[in-house]
Amino acid sequence: MTWPLLSTVVFLPLLGAIVLLALPRRREALMWGWTLGVMLVTFAVSVVLYAAFDSSLPSMQFSEQAAWIGGLGITYHVGIDGISLPLFVLTTLLSPVALLSAWQSIPTKAKEFAVLMLVLETSMLGAFVALDLFLFFIFWEAMLIPMYLMIGMWGGENRLYATVKFILYTMAGSALMLVAILALHILNLQQGGGRSFDLFDFFALDLSLQQQKLLFMAFFLSFAIKVPLFPFHTWLPDAHTEAPTAGSVILAGVLLKMGGYGFIRFCLPLFPAAATAFAPLISVLAVIGILYGALVAMVQPDIKRLVAYSSVSHLGLVMLGIFAGNLAGLQGGILQMVNHGLTTGALFLLVGMIYDRRHTRLIADYGGLWRQMPIFAVFFLVVMFASIGLPGLNGFVGEFLILLGAFEFNRGFAVLAALGMILSAVYMLWMYQRVMYGEVTHEANRGLRDLSAREITLLAPLVLLMFWIGIYPSTFLRPTDAASAHLLEQVRSRAVLAAPVSAALTPRPFPAGEGAVDHAGGQTP
């Protein structure tokens, strides 16, 4: 048996957390060092995984499967393909960055914080690679707890409201998702597939359009809240604003991506006919989100809120790409999720850095920072333009592919999305002008120290990646290529089959039989 590389990456942080629990609370440096070390090792192993990944194959790689709760057919089944790989590595990258950002800004209960960060990382990684829906659900729910605690314990003044909202919103979604997962399980049982929660068994299910639509909607709510898609977004500005910097980085960088990932991994291939049927509706919501998020961002007095609303806008674009139904849109959507993680993560880091100095997030409290903090200004400038989608930086590659895909899907949507790109320049440049340019208007801003070596170390890898993706995106497009094409093929072929045909053509015996075979193979590894 080969070494289970994937599980190693997933559970390294958890293992680290357990060891950390045993470390004495007084030895703070040791604790931080240990946590950072664990995260860096995790990142290193994930890079090895990335390098070993064969991007010509569309299938799952590094798969591992083991029986877990046999009576219900629940297995520990994980695997990674080109769709999850970029997000997986993004997670291992952003986790240490987020941790390092908290090094000085978490004054109390540092040990708890570090433990939560590690647990959070394992649950996020697990959710990206789980191929058993029950397993996925466990990771999915497990993510909430550390994030809930993180905002609740280290958040801003209004953190209680924000945490409750965050938890209730997401729980409302996941409750329905659990029902849908159980429904799939029972349908599988009824169609002779035996007890299973395995994604690949569910692919073989023969679902009527009506069933698909119902199940799709149950999943949809959960993912749409996570993305967040308009009008399910209002938890995000509150959660972002109140969360500590590290929390915001993880929230924007990784947690939001769970929504988009969920749509790609589960909603599209499981319910292709429903996805095709709902695509126009979802695209409308996405386009509204793009414009609405950008317009509302424009008038935010609070920088973090502004960035939060910009996320609503950017993720609207991602959704538009995912549901465009073509390769350009889908690959653009996946890449743009990574881009958004890097860019918005960096934006939150930057905001956190001036918050640490001035303890205010209000734009009006700044002004003239360039003269005071030139290094900060340049980093901010690059990240801002990455967010606006300047060619040569990462954001453009994703945005352009999405627009290209959206254009084929529906020209009107593409035009409106392009309008959103104009607006993104407006709110970002306006904010930048008010914060960085002009004379120093508040005495407290005079003599602010520029970025420290630790802060530059945090930002440098992100900015480097922004240039990398902008100039040589192959590294990140190549792995997603085959898997995306495979997925679209899967959706297209089954969207046609599943529609009204299933009764007329009665293709039932064949796919059902295939499913059973698949299942049998799956159960006895």
Next chain:
Amino acid sequence: MKVLVWLIPILPAVAVLLNGLLGRRILRDKAHYLGVGSVGLALLCALIVILRVIADPQHPIEAKLYPWIFAGSFSVDMGLMVDSLSAVMLFVVCGVGFLVHVYSIGYMHGDPSYPRFFTYLNLFMTSMLVLVLADNYLLMFVGWEGVGLCSYLLIGFWYERRSASDAGKKAFIVNRIGDAGFILAMALIFWTTGSLAYHDVFAAAADHQITTGIATAITLLLFIGAMGKSAQIPLYVWLPDAMEGPTPVSALIHAATMVTAGVYMVVRSQALYLLAPISMDVMAGIGAFTALFAASIALVQNDIKRVLAYSTVSQLGYMFLGCGVGAFTSGLFHVMTHAFFKGLLFLGAGSVIHAMHEEQDMRRMGGLRRHIRGTYDTMLLATIAIAGIPPFAGFWSKDEILASAIKGGHVLWWVLGLCAAFMTSFYMFRLIFMTFRGEERFDTEQVHPHESPPSMLQPLRILAVLSVIGGVIVGIPPENGLFHKFVAHAFHNQGEHAVHAFHFWPDVPLMLLSTVIALGGLYLAYLFYIQDPERPKRLAEKFAFAYETLLNKYYIDEFYDAYIVRPVKWSTDALWSVDARVVDGVVNGFGAFTRLYANWSGIVDRWVVDGAVNGVGTVIQSGSRAFRLIQTGVVQNYLLVMALGLFVFATIYLIAL
């Protein structure tokens, strides 16, 4: 050769990196070594490349590196290409760029952000070179937005001035509107032809794979992009404000190179435009109107840089007029000559401003010829060139455009163009007369104008030579000179279908007419500003409304503010309250409802459900209390109860039977 082509944009990029990292701490006032040096080397590489293209114009140099962005059938290369069209642009960009860099050494000397200036300026060179060298639309767009970024940064270079950062922001946002058009055009091109590489797209166009309707849509969208970048109505508003930037920036970016990118793009895309007559008409019309409109504003402006800015808008209008009537190469020719004389005019204006200690208002100048003769001489040559007086450069290119308009039957555009030409001559000589002639209108005790250092004057002289001879050498005979023949190679000698033969009739009379009009403008300026300097004032009082309208630039900025900016701001405020009250209101409403429900449940729970439970408990308790009375623990009592019980049972039993 491939390496050499790539070196051209990469050299300045390396300088950007080094200046950006080391400039502030280490290089400081030596930042120009890298800044100017890199551009000088790039110019050298460019000249070699250009010579190679001149030697063999049939075969463009191709330099592909790797597939850049791809997804499914979509793929775009990181590839450069030099054909005769890009060679012309390469010459202009590197040539004028280098001169402006040299000039900046003197002009920006002593600025606290000297390294930052060269970092930005080099970044601009990289972007602009990518723009003109790209072999596909997407990579061109990289340069396209890159120059927009540099324009933003350089306009707002003195960021502590509110007006500067406002102007930079405005420039970027207005350009972004155009860029949205460009992006959509690219999407349409790709879904129509399956590629974004020039070679494939134009082959598809020549092959008639593109219908007229689609071609019209594509070209109009592209033209929206061009309107933003090249400051045409209605997107020109950013360019006059862009004068907030340092003057070398105005010369390089906002006169010679960046603003002509739109023209370059249109000329490059002529295969598409030729399929779309409607787009051509739109372009010619907008160009002609812009030429006249901007020229009329320039008539009354008093800020020396603003006059030149509106002049630039106007001249760009000519270029699009030329393209619109099918004379693409003439439009490009005007790009080149304009780069020489307008670059020179801006650099000269910078020299004037430098001499006058940052004074820009021409009403407080005058008589400067006596103080800064070198600047005056060169600027005068440039003025003659832009006014269109033969045999200077501007005459040849402008006259070709106007001649093409009338020969193509576009009488209205031709008339507009002639009117604009008259105005051009007038406002340019007005500028010269107000600045350099007459009496000093400043305090000669306080201000002692001094000539600029040689590093600033030499670039002026070189540009002056080009402004004088740049047209004659390559532009004769009109529409059939060396320039036209060279550029035609880029389109396999079959691009535009304008007549390229020079005939005595109507060409010579048209040339004479142009000349007369230019001299007329000069004479009028002489009457107004030399012979009787009080005359303009009287005229302005007499036609106060017209004067005010022109002075206030037709109130277009106010119009945009009232009808676009403010409604957007208003709607964003409205949307925010929607978000807080309605969308979030629903959520909070749910929350409040749940809480209310929970409270009610609590009450019900306490009084009804719990009440019932407690009630049961109470009953049992009180019942048991009663029963406890009989639980005495005394055996006799139990026996008594037993006996009584037996008795009762026995009695019932007996009676029932």
